[in-house]
Amino acid sequence: MKNDTKRLLDWYDAERRILPWREDPTPYHVWLSEIMLQQTRVEAVKEYYARFLEALPDVAALAAADEDTYLKLWEGLGYYSRVRNLHKAAVTVMEDYGGEIPGTAKELRKLSGIGEYTAAAIASIAFGEPVSSVDGNLLRVFARRTMYRESVKDPAAKKAAYDYFMERMPEDRPGDYNQALMDLGATVCLPNGEPECFRCPWADLCAAHEQGAELEVPVVPAKKARRVEHRNVYRLHCGNELLLSKRPDTGLLAGLYEYPNDLKPGDHTARSAAGKREAKELLDAFLEAHGLTPVSVFPLPAARHIFSHVEWHMTGFDVEVESLDSVRETAPLLVVSLADLDRYSIPAAFDAYKY
Numbered sequence: 246m247k248n249d250t251k252r253l254l255d256w257y258d259a260e261r262r263i264l265p266w267r268e269d270p271t272p273y274h275v276w277l278s279e280i281m282l283q284q285t286r287v288e289a290v291k292e293y294y295a296r297f298l299e300a301l302p303d304v305a306a307l308a309a310a311d312e313d314t315y316l317k318l319w320e321g322l323g324y325y326s327r328v329r330n331l332h333k334a335a336v337t338v339m340e341d342y343g344g345e346i347p348g349t350a351k352e353l354r355k356l357s358g359i360g361e362y363t364a365a366a367i368a369s370i371a372f373g374e375p376v377s378s379v380d381g382n383l384l385r386v387f388a389r390r391t392m393y394r395e396s397v398k399d400p401a402a403k404k405a406a407y408d409y410f411m412e413r414m415p416e417d418r419p420g421d422y423n424q425a426l427m428d429l430g431a432t433v434c435l436p437n438g439e440p441e442c443f444r445c446p447w448a449d450l451c452a453a454h455e456q457g458a459e460l461e462v463p464v465v466p467a468k469k470a471r472r473v474e475h476r477n478v479y480r481l482h483c484g485n486e487l488l489l490s491k492r493p494d495t496g497l498l499a500g501l502y503e504y505p506n507d508l509k510p511g512d513h514t515a516r517s518a519a520g521k522r523e524a525k526e527l528l529d530a531f532l533e534a535h536g537l538t539p540v541s542v543f544p545l546p547a548a549r550h551i552f553s554h555v556e557w558h559m560t561g562f563d564v565e566v567e568s569l570d571s572v573r574e575t576a577p578l579l580v581v582s583l584a585d586l587d588r589y590s591i592p593a594a595f596d597a598y599k600y
């Protein structure tokens with residue numbers, strides 16, 4: 246074993262993060278945690294992970310679960326295609342692999358939602374396959390350690406990092422090696438601001454540290470600006486009932502429930518006079534188109550939600566209507582009892598307008 250590998254593993258043995266999925270790293274546990282950890286912070290995942298496992302403790306239970314059940318368990322985590330793919334892959338595991346999660350990165354990649362990184366993480370941690378799981382953390386550590394000056398968004402960077410770490414991969418502890426690098430990237434070789442090199446087991450081997458150039462790498466090209474959408478959101482209710490809408494089965498927030506909303510044609514901010522006028526006109530048009538008569542209308546505070554490629558700037562209205570009868574059979578609209586509201590998965594984008 247190379248000396249720097251040993252040093253990293255010794256550091257990991259002493260400093261590793263204690264995480265629920267690491268304590269019992271079955272293939273299902275590792276797989277579920279890796280999917281949840283994509284785009285989501287470790288701290289936020291812990292609670293969801295425990296809740297998900299309690300409801301769906303193994304791959305057979307996940308495969309047998311209905312859509313509303315697994316979407317509800319994912320509610321608030323965002324990027325819902327992750328759980329749809331997880332479910333689809335669980336069905337494949339039951340049907341094509343006799344209920345056994347495949348044990349190599351190559352086979353794992355054939356399952357929905359499992360890309361190169363996730364396949365390598367599961368294969369190395371749960372099955373001991375020596376394969377490097379290169380993600381943003383590992384790329385950053387690699388770029389600093391070697392003073393890699395090309396863009397890390399370029400596929401060549403991933404290949405270079407993969408080769409670099411594979412050369413140092415210990416045959417007997419591939420999962421720990423990958424997790425040690427993940428921990429190093431997440432807790433010491435930090436992404437934003439100064440890394441804590443004084444705590445790094447590689448401080449005297451690191452090119453960036455030697456040159457005092459830790460903040461010059463990794464090189465990341467500037468991101469494109471997100472598209473902004475101005476939306477009107479309606480919290481429409483009557484007595485003990487509320488109006489929801491089901492989103493289409495594909496695209497952003499596919500298949501989830503939402504408060505009915507409209508895309509505003511203009512780009513006026515919610516607070517401008519033109520923005521307020523436009524919002525009210527859209528609300529009136531919505532009510533008229535659906536045969537709804539308002540009893541009271543209250544504006545709700547403006548809210549924002551940021552997705553990866555789009556930002557919603559929302560204007561909300563609380564509207565009590567005389568009756569919801571005109572929209573009872575008009576899918577995708579759906580009249581629900583307030584007592585049952587918890588059963589519907591409503592994405593966090595609408596948190597500001599929750600009833």
Ligand code: SF4
Nearest residue numbers: 434442445448451454
């Ligand atoms: S010495 Fe500093 S910059 Fe280099 S790998 Fe360690 S934490 Fe990162």
